[in-house]
Structures are given as structure tokens and as C-alpha cells.
Amino acid sequence: MRAPLWAAMAAVLFTGSILAGDAAAAQRETRIPQAAVDAAGELRERALASDLGFKITESLTTEVGPRLAGSEADARAVAWAQAKFRELGFDKVWTEPVTFPKWERRSEHAQVLGASAQPLQLTALGGSPGGTVEGEVVRFADLAALEAAPAGSLAGKIAFVDYAMPRAKDGAGYGPGGRVRSRGPSAAIRAGAAGFLMRSAGTDSHRMPHTGITRFDEGLKPVPSAALSAPDADQLARLAARGATRVRVALDCGWDGQATSYNVIGEIRGKGKPDEVVIIGGHLDSWDQGTGAIDDAAGVGLTMAAAKLIGQSKLRPARTVRVIAFANEEQGLYGGKAYADKHVAEVRKHQIGAESDFGAGRIYAYSSSAPDYAQAADKQIAEALAPLGIEHTPGKGGPGPDIGPFAAKGLAWARLAQDGTDYFDYHHTPDDTLDKIDPKALAQNVAAYAVFAYLAASADGDFGSAPKQVTPPEE
Amino acid sequence: MRAPLWAAMAAVLFTGSILAGDAAAAQRETRIPQAAVDAAGELRERALASDLGFKITESLTTEVGPRLAGSEADARAVAWAQAKFRELGFDKVWTEPVTFPKWERRSEHAQVLGASAQPLQLTALGGSPGGTVEGEVVRFADLAALEAAPAGSLAGKIAFVDYAMPRAKDGAGYGPGGRVRSRGPSAAIRAGAAGFLMRSAGTDSHRMPHTGITRFDEGLKPVPSAALSAPDADQLARLAARGATRVRVALDCGWDGQATSYNVIGEIRGKGKPDEVVIIGGHLDSWDQGTGAIDDAAGVGLTMAAAKLIGQSKLRPARTVRVIAFANEEQGLYGGKAYADKHVAEVRKHQIGAESDFGAGRIYAYSSSAPDYAQAADKQIAEALAPLGIEHTPGKGGPGPDIGPFAAKGLAWARLAQDGTDYFDYHHTPDDTLDKIDPKALAQNVAAYAVFAYLAASADGDFGSAPKQVTPPEE
Missing domain, CATH: 3.40.630.10 (Zn peptidases)
Structure with missing residues (x-):
């Protein structure tokens, strides 16, 4: 869902x-x-x-x-x-066609560069373009903080929204968590960022990044956008707190024409x-x-x-x-x-x-x-x-x-x-x-x-x- | 450990x-x-x-x-x-050199082939050679069952030991679990297998394969050997129970000369x-x-x-x-x-x-x-x-x-x-x-x-x- x-x-x-x-x-x-x-x-x-x-x-x-x-x-x-x-x-069993743009994930890698070089586990957000970007990470505690970043202030940087969504029986935490995913990339682009990273919209603490669809606002040039697993977000936050931290994000993914699938329907x-x-x-x-x-x-x-x-x-x-x-x-x-x-x-x-x-x-x-x-x-x-x-x-x-x-x-x-x-x-x-x-x-x-x-x-x-x-x- | x-x-x-x-x-x-x-x-x-x-x-x-x-x-x-x-x-602080053969992991992929084509999450066992092997999976409930397989009976096949180690406060379950990892590959080779897969020696149920060192007995030609995460082992067992199931395992890893590291010692x-x-x-x-x-x-x-x-x-x-x-x-x-x-x-x-x-x-x-x-x-x-x-x-x-x-x-x-x-x-x-x-x-x-x-x-x-x-x- x-x-x-x-x-x-x-x-x-x-x-x-x-x-x-x-x-x-x-x-x-x-x-x-x-x-x-x-x-x-x-x-x-x-x-x-x-x-x-x-x-x-x-x-x-x-x-x-x-x-x-x-x-x-x-x-x-x-x-x-x-x-x-x-x-x-x-x-009775039948199908009804459904046509949509097709998005594919082929590979995704990221790493911290420099003295603390190490891989990061992340996953491209659905809809992200591919590409390799490298830059200093700028951490934001939540979406509002990123949205407040002045235009151009993130030029050459990689925005990182480190918001942890809360656990809830009715899934209410997915509201703010999902918003980071849907709005974060566009906010990062407006501030000039070369890439967007977020702490996964999830409630676990495993090396399991959570994907999900994102959208880029009209008129913006999409940038590689991905979610880090919770432990990787922890790690990146600790590293960024210690000093300037550069990362490289390499995504091979993107849109590839239209596809047709089907609603499959059966009746009693x-x-x-x-x-x-x-x-x-x-x-x-x-x-x-x-x-x-x-x-x-x-x-x-x-x-x-x-x-x-x-x-x-x-x-x-x-x-x-x-x-x-x-x-x-x-x-x-x-x-x-x-x-x-x-x-x-x-x-x-x-x-x-x-x-x-x-x-x-x-x-x-x-x-x-x-x-x-x-x-x-x-x-x-x-x-x-x-x-x-x-x-x-x-x-x-x-x-x-x-x-x-x-x-x-x-x-x-x-x-x-x-x-x-x-x-x-x-x-x-x-x-x-x-x-x-x-x-x-x-x-x-x-x-x-x-x-x-x-x-x-x-x-x-x-x-x-x-x-x-x-x-x-x-x- | x-x-x-x-x-x-x-x-x-x-x-x-x-x-x-x-x-x-x-x-x-x-x-x-x-x-x-x-x-x-x-x-x-x-x-x-x-x-x-x-x-x-x-x-x-x-x-x-x-x-x-x-x-x-x-x-x-x-x-x-x-x-x-x-x-x-x-x-007082000093180091003492320690020299050993160096093993490296570069990449690892596996997939089910055919009508249920899908990726499997696995990790090469330390000491495994690289290589790509493809074959029908033969499932064994435990190490003893694999060890009982007649010589040559697994020619062209991939052995899969599906033993789940038990949870224990003192780690006692790692005895039999670790033995699958240390002895399984050699047993598979003796039966003629082209590759070895095991359910990870672990107690979780996440897509997290557990690596660890293995050894190949003298005189045997090592084959690619890897551990599946628990959910992937579940999946492979279900598929194999439904009928002949072929997988492809592609490991890029192996030994690469000698390396020297150090015991680092400090004294009060x-x-x-x-x-x-x-x-x-x-x-x-x-x-x-x-x-x-x-x-x-x-x-x-x-x-x-x-x-x-x-x-x-x-x-x-x-x-x-x-x-x-x-x-x-x-x-x-x-x-x-x-x-x-x-x-x-x-x-x-x-x-x-x-x-x-x-x-x-x-x-x-x-x-x-x-x-x-x-x-x-x-x-x-x-x-x-x-x-x-x-x-x-x-x-x-x-x-x-x-x-x-x-x-x-x-x-x-x-x-x-x-x-x-x-x-x-x-x-x-x-x-x-x-x-x-x-x-x-x-x-x-x-x-x-x-x-x-x-x-x-x-x-x-x-x-x-x-x-x-x-x-x-x-x-």
C-alpha cells in the first residue's frame, strides 16, 4: 500500500x-x-x-x-x-488492461568516501533517475528543515533527511514518513542538491532500506534519490556529526516507456x-x-x-x-x-x-x-x-x-x-x-x-x- | 567469533x-x-x-x-x-605482526531459473572460490543426509542443506549450524555437486544471509559455496518441493595471496x-x-x-x-x-x-x-x-x-x-x-x-x- x-x-x-x-x-x-x-x-x-x-x-x-x-x-x-x-x-474470470509508465531498478550502490570509507545500504526510490553523484552530506532532522533550506544552499551537496517515523497500530506514522519520500527529493532539488538521501520510511532497525514511489515537481530536473536503511542512517548521522562526510551514490534505474498490465477479476x-x-x-x-x-x-x-x-x-x-x-x-x-x-x-x-x-x-x-x-x-x-x-x-x-x-x-x-x-x-x-x-x-x-x-x-x-x-x- | x-x-x-x-x-x-x-x-x-x-x-x-x-x-x-x-x-602500546592468506568478496548473485524466476539473497562463505554454476537443487534436511549421498549422485547438481540451527542462550546451536558450513561444501563435492548452498547458520528470519569461514578437505576441488538467508531457504525449499528447481549462483570472490595485519596490544x-x-x-x-x-x-x-x-x-x-x-x-x-x-x-x-x-x-x-x-x-x-x-x-x-x-x-x-x-x-x-x-x-x-x-x-x-x-x- x-x-x-x-x-x-x-x-x-x-x-x-x-x-x-x-x-x-x-x-x-x-x-x-x-x-x-x-x-x-x-x-x-x-x-x-x-x-x-x-x-x-x-x-x-x-x-x-x-x-x-x-x-x-x-x-x-x-x-x-x-x-x-x-x-x-x-x-467468471477476466482481465482489464491497465497502462502506465514503466520504472526499473538495475543496481544501486553507495559508499562513504575518505578516512571512514565504507559501503552504505540504500535503495533507489521508485521514480528516481539513475546516475552517480558524489558530494558532502548535509543532514536535516526532518522534511521541514530541508524545505527551509535556501535556494542554492545545497549546490554540489547531497541532502539527507534523517527523520524516523513512529510505530503505530493504524500506520499513522507513515503520513509524515511517506511525505519525506514524496516531497523530499523536490525540496532537495530546489535547494540545489545533487542528490537526495533519506532515512527509510520504516520502523525496523535492520539493514533493510525501504523503497517506494516518489515524484518530482514539474519543472525540476530529477536527481538520484534513495532511502538508507535505519542502521545506515544512524551511521551516516554519526559520521556527519564528526565532520564533513562525502558520499558517492550510484543508481542504475529509471523510466523506460509504457507498459500494460491487467486488473485480474474473478466473480462468485x-x-x-x-x-x-x-x-x-x-x-x-x-x-x-x-x-x-x-x-x-x-x-x-x-x-x-x-x-x-x-x-x-x-x-x-x-x-x-x-x-x-x-x-x-x-x-x-x-x-x-x-x-x-x-x-x-x-x-x-x-x-x-x-x-x-x-x-x-x-x-x-x-x-x-x-x-x-x-x-x-x-x-x-x-x-x-x-x-x-x-x-x-x-x-x-x-x-x-x-x-x-x-x-x-x-x-x-x-x-x-x-x-x-x-x-x-x-x-x-x-x-x-x-x-x-x-x-x-x-x-x-x-x-x-x-x-x-x-x-x-x-x-x-x-x-x-x-x-x-x-x-x-x-x- | x-x-x-x-x-x-x-x-x-x-x-x-x-x-x-x-x-x-x-x-x-x-x-x-x-x-x-x-x-x-x-x-x-x-x-x-x-x-x-x-x-x-x-x-x-x-x-x-x-x-x-x-x-x-x-x-x-x-x-x-x-x-x-x-x-x-x-x-605501553605496540603491535605484533600476523600473516595469513587473504580472501576477498567482490560480488554475489543467485537466482531461481525458469517459471518461478526470481532472485535469491545469499552470501559466499569465506574461503569459497568464485565462479558461476547452474544446476538443479537437491535439498537435504541436514548435514548427515548430505554426507550419506553416494559419490557422483549429485553430478551437475547444486547441494542445498536446509538445516535450521536452534536458538540458545549459550550459543550451543552454533555447533551443528557451524558444522554445516565447515563440512558441507566438502561433502557436496564428494557427492559430485557443482555448488553448495546452505540455510544460514543463524536464528533470525530476515533477508540476511550469514557468512563465515569454510574449509575444503585436502584433495578436493573447491566449488562455489554460499549461505542463503532464512526466508530464501524457506522459498527454495518450497520451490524444490513443487518440482525440479534450477538455480544459478554467481560468486566473484576468492583467495588473493598473503596479507599481514597486526595484533594491537595496550597495557595498564x-x-x-x-x-x-x-x-x-x-x-x-x-x-x-x-x-x-x-x-x-x-x-x-x-x-x-x-x-x-x-x-x-x-x-x-x-x-x-x-x-x-x-x-x-x-x-x-x-x-x-x-x-x-x-x-x-x-x-x-x-x-x-x-x-x-x-x-x-x-x-x-x-x-x-x-x-x-x-x-x-x-x-x-x-x-x-x-x-x-x-x-x-x-x-x-x-x-x-x-x-x-x-x-x-x-x-x-x-x-x-x-x-x-x-x-x-x-x-x-x-x-x-x-x-x-x-x-x-x-x-x-x-x-x-x-x-x-x-x-x-x-x-x-x-x-x-x-x-x-x-x-x-x-x-
Whole structure:
């Protein structure tokens, strides 16, 4: 996942808009039939006892491995997802193309020069140009300090933002941490720097630099930009405190034309209103250094498993459950935007959507954008989730990243909040591998998504999806 | 540290030999004067309140960084150690040359080929030749399984020993784990393999392969040999279980002539018997990927600090405290062997020796090779250590690696056992960095070494050092 900030800001906007529209909808009340509530209880227990979500996650991370958007491995991931949907017996499987600029990492090296010569472990930020730069490091405690550097003051220097993001269950620390990554390079260029280094946006203390997409503001000439692992940032800070410290950063990476990948979609068809859909999913692409287990094979695996288990229920829900494995989330929500653009005219046919893209820690909170007239149904869902240790937190949070663009166009959304306490220990690093996932926690996730999707798909009435014009906040 | 097994086996031998010689020494009893015991109490509290050990450790790991034996950085480490001894006001500082074959790592890459193509993170074992090999992986659950493979059965294949060493406070798991590294490559070659892979001898689950020295048996043609990180070993095992899995391993590394480095030695002179010495120390070299913080800047830093604090005591001990920063421990105890060879004639002048080379976890146990006639003094030392939470465990353990060769020639030794529960999470990996050291635990180590060295140097009588012929056990 890459954009919790945007998601959180969007949440505020959407909630506001939907509540404003409530007056017109006062006549209807959405409720879930008792038979469905009963069936959801059985589904929940079945999901908790199943290892299907873990098995699917294992399959993707093992058989495909890292799958940078637009790479050969990404194409294999698309083939894998289609085959997996079919193997699981989904009723309908298809792909929708998603086109985006392709970025590649080939190699990356850095070293301290001079009397304390030693290598540094870093990783290029996604979107960074390649190039070799050498210069004295100027350390800034945070982004604001760099942004205050006068134009030209860093000529020939390498800016180093040494901000350590805090650990938080809900990932709140990624707001300021991610901002260093997205805004730091442009701020460095404005001050004249030849290169940009940052302490990784992460919470671990291993030699594991965290990558992630960055952007350069219009009109600026991009410079090589990279993140140091936490111990390397410590080291560089200590060296810089001892005296002038020169480093050489050599990145071989960059943009290379356009690529087309695919949103891969599978459906468990509803019985009664099969043309209306509940959408759940995760994103299929990953960064290139880990195997993308927590980010986001888990999201793909647990939503595929949830839908499969729904399909095995004695009582099929009225609506279709559609699972979307989104293309290229990491570099700009391309899959989510493409889905929203393609399906905007059918927003009313989309009952509600939820994406899992925050690892596989236990889900501890549920909320949604349900308007007043759907609060009763929302409460029924929350009650069915409560035995999983999930609290109802109305009004909190926002949609998952790939749901965001469609939510901005009027899609109702739900949030099943995962415990992300250790998510940023591994996020966007080589260490994002299968061993970081607790199979029992993943099964709890599957149970939660299954219960949510099943009940939302079974409701009499809607959750407020309706066409809407909202200007998304700037990234 | 590299050779706890050898140390443990040696301990058994030495204890036996020394006890056998006790009859001849029955006339003397070694005791420590009460004034020294009192002074040791003050020293202990002073050491606990000091951050000197951490400061020295920080200086070495930061200003020199990784320092593979024989490298340019190793030469800087030698200069650093001399300068640091002088800066700390040691009474005498000198070096003794140590010559050894030089091994270098230049690059290392590996990948799974075929339908699940993906990179693997591994590191060449020290002593491995370079070369690129490609072949089907044959997995063995442990070393015994590989050793049972018939000659020629692995022709054109790559052997993969997937043994996971267990975690233990005293590092006992490194016995079987380290054996895979030392014996696995030769076993693979005997079975005809083109290359050797192993799950790292480590206890973590990060993308951090653990290097370490290996040896090839006489008459065998060495093959590229490397260790996979634990998650990569998991991955390769899963892939191999799914079907024939080919990998390519490309190592650029190897031996490159002879190099000379130095044992760097500093003394706090005794008052009364300055020609008799207590030796303490650590090793100055490190593997090349981390900054050698727990292995073994900590050992160097804490023993330098202990001696410095002893020098600041109101009551100087009778004997000299000699701190040795040993050269090239990692590739074969070269510094320890050179010291033993050079000083063997003075073994009786060496009161006792102890090396810290097991990280900087809290010391929890004390033992020594003290013969019966020195048991009273040994107990006095143990009593002075007890307030630090250190238990007296007579008869357990053995000397530190670099003390081993001299102990085999008759040096009395002590063991201050560090809690190594997490030592093998970082050992010989890029992750061996300063942040892994708890400054408070390091201060406790300094206090323990200071108390031990001070009291041993103040004793009336000896701890049993005497010339001895013992055939060291085979490695």
C-alpha cells in the first residue's frame, strides 16, 4: 500500500458528502435478512478453520515471487491470478488492461568516501533517475528543515533527511514518513542538491532500506534519490556529526516507456441480483526486492479465499462477490484508477467495496461509509464481526488505496482495519516475505472479509453508492 | 567469533590436564587480598556508571566500519586501535605482526531459473572460490543426509542443506549450524555437486544471509559455496518441493595471496609484578558486510574500557592488565595463534586470559580453569561478580576463541559467559551494527571484565598457567 494519507483525507470528504445526500434517501432502510446473518456465522467459523488464504498467499509469493509492475514477473502474476481464480472455481474470470509508465531498478550502490570509507545500504526510490553523484552530506532532522533550506544552499551537496517515523497500530506514522519520500527529493532539488538521501520510511532497525514511489515537481530536473536503511542512517548521522562526510551514490534505474498490465477479476455470482456486486480485493503487483507477501499477496489471497468460501455457503448471497487483483498499485494506484474509470457508469451496481492492503495482522476495527439509512445493516455486519475481536468504529478511516479512486466517484466503502504495528518493519523491503505472515491472523482476516462481503451482498437495500463529483485531494 | 566448538572441546581437555597436575602444586594456595576485593567493588560501580565501553565500540564501528582481515579497512582498524590505546592513556602500546592468506568478496548473485524466476539473497562463505554454476537443487534436511549421498549422485547438481540451527542462550546451536558450513561444501563435492548452498547458520528470519569461514578437505576441488538467508531457504525449499528447481549462483570472490595485519596490544602496568600479565581482549577484524559491532567491536571496546577503568583505580593491581585486539580471528584464529606462538615461553608470566567474543549481551555466568589451589581466589572473583547478576558455574565452558591456542599451550583461562540468545540473529550478517548493542548491557560487561581482571591481577599466587603439550582437537 502506498497512500493512507490520501485515503484518510478522502474518507472525511466522502462521509461528509454522503451524509449531505441522506435527506433524499430517507424513505429506504437497508437491512440484512436473518437467514443471511445466520449463514454468516457458519461462514465465519468455516473461514477460521481454513488455511486457504494462506495457501493462496504462499502460492503467489513462492511461484511468482517479486513482481514489479510492468516486469516479466508481473505478467506471470497476471497469468497466475487468472489460473488461480479458475482453479478455485470462480464463476467468471477476466482481465482489464491497465497502462502506465514503466520504472526499473538495475543496481544501486553507495559508499562513504575518505578516512571512514565504507559501503552504505540504500535503495533507489521508485521514480528516481539513475546516475552517480558524489558530494558532502548535509543532514536535516526532518522534511521541514530541508524545505527551509535556501535556494542554492545545497549546490554540489547531497541532502539527507534523517527523520524516523513512529510505530503505530493504524500506520499513522507513515503520513509524515511517506511525505519525506514524496516531497523530499523536490525540496532537495530546489535547494540545489545533487542528490537526495533519506532515512527509510520504516520502523525496523535492520539493514533493510525501504523503497517506494516518489515524484518530482514539474519543472525540476530529477536527481538520484534513495532511502538508507535505519542502521545506515544512524551511521551516516554519526559520521556527519564528526565532520564533513562525502558520499558517492550510484543508481542504475529509471523510466523506460509504457507498459500494460491487467486488473485480474474473478466473480462468485449472486443468486437473485447477480448484476450487483460487492467488490473486495488486493493488489497484484509488488515492489521488486521482497516477494510482496504482506504487500500485497496477503490482500489478494485473503479476498480470493473469502469469496471462494462464500461460494461454498449453502445460501448464496443475492449479489455477486467480485474479487479484484489490482494492477500497479505501488507506483500510483493505476489499477484502482483504471477500474474506477471503466466502471464509473455502474457505480450504483456496486453495493460497496473494500480492499485489503495493510498486511495480514489481525483485523481490529470495522467502519464504512454507510449513510444513515444503512446504519442498521452496518450494525448487523459489525455484530457478525464482533466474535472475531473486531470493534465497530463508525466514522473512522477510509477506503483502501485502490478503492479510493472509485470511492471518490461515489462508491460506498468499508474498512476492515488490520493491526499494522509491525507492518512498516517490512513494508517495501526485501524482508517482505511469507514468513512475516501469521497463518492464524490471516485466517481471521479471511473470516472478516467473508462475513463482510457475504452480508453486504445479502442486504435488502444499498449502502449509498451513487454518482458523485468530488475533486480528489492533491497527492 | 567462529569456533565455540573447538573452544568447548578444548575446555574439557584443559580442565582434565590441569587437575591431573594439581598434586605437584598442592603446597600453594592462591588468594586475593581484601584491599583488592574492596577496591574491586568500587571499580564495579564506577564501570556500571561509565559509557566508555560503548563509546569505544561506537568509535570503531563508525569511524572504521567493516574491516575484513587483510583489507585496507583492516589496516585502518589497526591504526585506530593504536591511536585509541594512546588516547586512553595506556602505559605501553605496540603491535605484533600476523600473516595469513587473504580472501576477498567482490560480488554475489543467485537466482531461481525458469517459471518461478526470481532472485535469491545469499552470501559466499569465506574461503569459497568464485565462479558461476547452474544446476538443479537437491535439498537435504541436514548435514548427515548430505554426507550419506553416494559419490557422483549429485553430478551437475547444486547441494542445498536446509538445516535450521536452534536458538540458545549459550550459543550451543552454533555447533551443528557451524558444522554445516565447515563440512558441507566438502561433502557436496564428494557427492559430485557443482555448488553448495546452505540455510544460514543463524536464528533470525530476515533477508540476511550469514557468512563465515569454510574449509575444503585436502584433495578436493573447491566449488562455489554460499549461505542463503532464512526466508530464501524457506522459498527454495518450497520451490524444490513443487518440482525440479534450477538455480544459478554467481560468486566473484576468492583467495588473493598473503596479507599481514597486526595484533594491537595496550597495557595498564601493574605495581609490584608488572612483568606478569592478565590478558583480556577481543578481535579487531570483522566480516565485511556488517560493521562488526557485536562481532567483535564490543569485545575490543569493553576490554579496553575495563583496563582503562582499572588504571584509574586508587589501588593499582600488582600485575599488568594487557588488552589484545586480535588480528584475523574470523578466518582461522590467526591472531590468537600468533600470540600463543610468540609468547609460549612466557606462559607462566601470563596469570590468566579471557576474551570477549560473543556479543554484548549481559554476562550471566563465570567459570575458569583454576586448579584446586586457586579455587579460593576463583570464588572471591565469583563473589565480586555476583552483584552483576553473574552466577558461578565452575567447570563449565572454555576459553574465548583467540585465547584457545594459548590455553592449549598451558594458559589459565576464564569465561565470562554473555547471554547470546539473539547473537545469531546478527552474527556474520550486514545487520551486525551498533544499534544491536544495549549500552547498559555493555556497561555490565565492562564492569565484569574490570572486576575479573583487577582481582586476577591482584592475587597472591597464580591460576595454573604452566607449559603443557596438548594436541588440539581437529577443526
